[in-house]
Amino acid sequence: MHQRRTTIKDIAVHLGIDHSTVSRALNDNPNISEETKHQVRQAALRLGYVANASARAMRYNHNALIGLAIPDIRNDFYSAVARALAERCNRAGFQMVLVNTDDHPEVEYRQVRALMEARVAGVLITPTPELLDTTAKLLAPVPTVQFVRQSPKLSGDIVRMDDTRAMREATEHLLAQGHKRIGYVGTRKDINVGQARLNGYLEAHAAAGLAVDERYLALVSPRQTFGSDSVARLLAVSPAPTALIIGSSELTIGGLGAIQAAGLTIPRELAVVGYGDPVWCRLLSPSLTAVQLPVDEMVEAAEALILDRIGGKAPAGADVRSCRPTLVVRGSTAT
Amino acid sequence: MHQRRTTIKDIAVHLGIDHSTVSRALNDNPNISEETKHQVRQAALRLGYVANASARAMRYNHNALIGLAIPDIRNDFYSAVARALAERCNRAGFQMVLVNTDDHPEVEYRQVRALMEARVAGVLITPTPELLDTTAKLLAPVPTVQFVRQSPKLSGDIVRMDDTRAMREATEHLLAQGHKRIGYVGTRKDINVGQARLNGYLEAHAAAGLAVDERYLALVSPRQTFGSDSVARLLAVSPAPTALIIGSSELTIGGLGAIQAAGLTIPRELAVVGYGDPVWCRLLSPSLTAVQLPVDEMVEAAEALILDRIGGKAPAGADVRSCRPTLVVRGSTAT
DNA sequence: GTATGAAATGCACACGTGTGCGTTGTCAAG
DNA sequence: CTTGACAACGCACACGTGTGCATTTCATAC
Numbered sequence: 073m074h075q076r077r078t079t080i081k082d083i084a085v086h087l088g089i090d091h092s093t094v095s096r097a098l099n100d101n102p103n104i105s106e107e108t109k110h111q112v113r114q115a116a117l118r119l120g121y122v123a124n125a126s127a128r129a130m131r132y133n134h135n136a137l138i139g140l141a142i143p144d145i146r147n148d149f150y151s152a153v154a155r156a157l158a159e160r161c162n163r164a165g166f167q168m169v170l171v172n173t174d175d176h177p178e179v180e181y182r183q184v185r186a187l188m189e190a191r192v193a194g195v196l197i198t199p200t201p202e203l204l205d206t207t208a209k210l211l212a213p214v215p216t217v218q219f220v221r222q223s224p225k226l227s228g229d230i231v232r233m234d235d236t237r238a239m240r241e242a243t244e245h246l247l248a249q250g251h252k253r254i255g256y257v258g259t260r261k262d263i264n265v266g267q268a269r270l271n272g273y274l275e276a277h278a279a280a281g282l283a284v285d286e287r288y289l290a291l292v293s294p295r296q297t298f299g300s301d302s303v304a305r306l307l308a309v310s311p312a313p314t315a316l317i318i319g320s321s322e323l324t325i326g327g328l329g330a331i332q333a334a335g336l337t338i339p340r341e342l343a344v345v346g347y348g349d350p351v352w353c354r355l356l357s358p359s360l361t362a363v364q365l366p367v368d369e370m371v372e373a374a375e376a377l378i379l380d381r382i383g384g385k386a387p388a389g390a391d392v393r394s395c396r397p398t399l400v401v402r403g404s405t406a407t
Numbered sequence: 408m409h410q411r412r413t414t415i416k417d418i419a420v421h422l423g424i425d426h427s428t429v430s431r432a433l434n435d436n437p438n439i440s441e442e443t444k445h446q447v448r449q450a451a452l453r454l455g456y457v458a459n460a461s462a463r464a465m466r467y468n469h470n471a472l473i474g475l476a477i478p479d480i481r482n483d484f485y486s487a488v489a490r491a492l493a494e495r496c497n498r499a500g501f502q503m504v505l506v507n508t509d510d511h512p513e514v515e516y517r518q519v520r521a522l523m524e525a526r527v528a529g530v531l532i533t534p535t536p537e538l539l540d541t542t543a544k545l546l547a548p549v550p551t552v553q554f555v556r557q558s559p560k561l562s563g564d565i566v567r568m569d570d571t572r573a574m575r576e577a578t579e580h581l582l583a584q585g586h587k588r589i590g591y592v593g594t595r596k597d598i599n600v601g602q603a604r605l606n607g608y609l610e611a612h613a614a615a616g617l618a619v620d621e622r623y624l625a626l627v628s629p630r631q632t633f634g635s636d637s638v639a640r641l642l643a644v645s646p647a648p649t650a651l652i653i654g655s656s657e658l659t660i661g662g663l664g665a666i667q668a669a670g671l672t673i674p675r676e677l678a679v680v681g682y683g684d685p686v687w688c689r690l691l692s693p694s695l696t697a698v699q700l701p702v703d704e705m706v707e708a709a710e711a712l713i714l715d716r717i718g719g720k721a722p723a724g725a726d727v728r729s730c731r732p733t734l735v736v737r738g739s740t741a742t
Numbered sequence: 743g744t745a746t747g748a749a750a751t752g753c754a755c756a757c758g759t760g761t762g763c764g765t766t767g768t769c770a771a772g
Numbered sequence: 773c774t775t776g777a778c779a780a781c782g783c784a785c786a787c788g789t790g791t792g793c794a795t796t797t798c799a800t801a802c
Contacts, residue, residue: 075548077548081789090752091788092789092790101791104750105749123524124787124789127465130465130758130759132757144490145490146486146487154505167521188457191412191459191460212455213412332690354667355687356692425782438780439780440779443781459758463758466759466761467759
């Protein structure tokens, strides 16, 4: 059933030498003769030796692992993040370990606990808004980067984006086109990015001296069905909004479906701005104006921060990196 | 820098008892008094004890890990697979470990090696067509499931889909609508699914007594840019095809872009069938007729197979499970 | 021949967890 | 009081790897 795997001890017995010599040979220790090294390497190859990461992790007191805890890997943004981070980790000699929290505090706890049991050297997490105290306590001993979202219960560095600015620009873009009734479907205010994005929407209205009609606002959890429901509700308001901003990639998918179901022509009857910039944005007709998220920039910043912390060469206080999303104007807001 | 983490030994010292008693207490051994168990649990909680998975993995000779090696997590199909598998693994008490091979044999080798160093109990892999001998040798000691694709160099169970049937149905669907010039953009024939899908296309033509014009075929690596290039090339053939089948999800994304760039109206000037069924298929206008892949069914089969192998309760020979994709007809092939 | 040193290798332990086996303490039956 | 039975716990080792230290071998210098 469970296969016995060859160890350095097997190699040692095979060659009639001590296992410590094998260990040194494989690690290219200068005290070992070239001849012995050669024989050891050959034997390792022949016997199919593969180092045991667990044993190694125990010997040193750290694992070359970095944990990534995100809501759902099926989300285009997070899958791009995971891919980029995995690549960077590999380059730095680390292995990335991915877990899905499903935006559920208990699942999040279990998954983070699994990461801690694996003794990850650092964690990159997009915390749920209801992050448990026990989860925060769990994360305390290791360098943590709060990615995208942040929680007051967590300490550690922060990598975020300028959500407020992005949404202000998106709103200003629509206002400049003469829209006066702009619907907004975003995430709940207790998710910090939800509040931030809403602020951008509000600021733009305030700057334009335009009052905000509460009936054009929908703040929900970032699920596709809620996006669909919310958009349907906003479109039913009378007078109907002439433009719509959707403030989350999940909500965008659901929302676009609802707009189609309503039979509205974009952008003539309804202008639309989405959040997140998956490849298929350009395939829609008309193509979708959207807030493009700086994935690479954010992952690069996060990785640099966490590696510095792991290496011990980082300032005492928490560092905050804010990356700037860009509004990409396409057909869905054409005049 | 590297935090010292509390161990059962710390708890033992804290309570003035032996570490073996702590171990037994935490594992609810009947030989330990309820009072001691209570104290141990309390102390574990207070000291923030988190079990060391590496040490545990060494004590037993297996890790509760299952490896998943796929080309790219950004692909909608594979991210859905990863999500589903992770969930099932958790339910079964396992932890999934994900690696991207990037469809590159050397990367594949490195990543599989990392999995084997982590001592995964089993591996689910979508092998690259050029899978190295060394990679195959690496995988030999553990139960392996070849997922979607398969390689002659590997042994072990196989979970695939009936690609030929799916493509035959897709082709028949177009033939039934009167199309005589059907372009086909698919993956290279040395990828087994590429050959299988092409066969479906060919079989349908043969059954209809229709000759296949080689100029309408493009067989490439599954990259978006190749999809774009190939479609552009096929559309330039004179007479141009009236319908197009794209036999890979990556190629579909690139191909749709090329069709848009050519300014063709779907389905009037060109009918289109895609492969893979991401959520955004329904958001296109017209919505995209596509081969829907049985993700859940395949993951369920793969997980059952690998758990049986790990548990030792599986037949000697390799098992093959073939799941059936379904053609979902939408607007892009409307008449 | 002996001392000196360098090169190459073996011995023994540590890391954290779990378990077989021996030991202690307690209580009841003889 | 002795014996046995049983509950509760400690001792010691194993898993695979790496490393400090001691040991061996061998050549060179005195």
